[in-house]
Amino acid sequence: MDQNPVSSHFHIQWNDFVCLDWQCFTTRDAAMIRAKELARPDEEFTIVEVSGKCAPGRQKASSAS
Numbered sequence: 001m002d003q004n005p006v007s008s009h010f011h012i013q014w015n016d017f018v019c020l021d022w023q024c025f026t027t028r029d030a031a032m033i034r035a036k037e038l039a040r041p042d043e044e045f046t047i048v049e050v051s052g053k054c055a056p057g058r059q060k061a062s063s064a065s
């Protein structure tokens with residue numbers, strides 16, 4: 001589940017956020033499925049491909065839990 005790919009992979013880009021979602025997906029389909037689970041009915045997202053090393057957004061970078 002927790003993967004840390006170093007090659008090309010995918011992230012969810014929520015249209016309400018500047019940063020990419022922190023979670024990595026190895027395939028576009030996997031990212032799409034997860035995004036649909038997480039998305040609110042009126043929330044929009046885009047699946048973006050990240051080439052090479054992961055550069056996630058700051059969401060959950062310093063979780064309090």
Ligand SMILES: [Zn+2]
Binds near residue numbers: 009011022024056
């Ligand atoms: Zn990533």
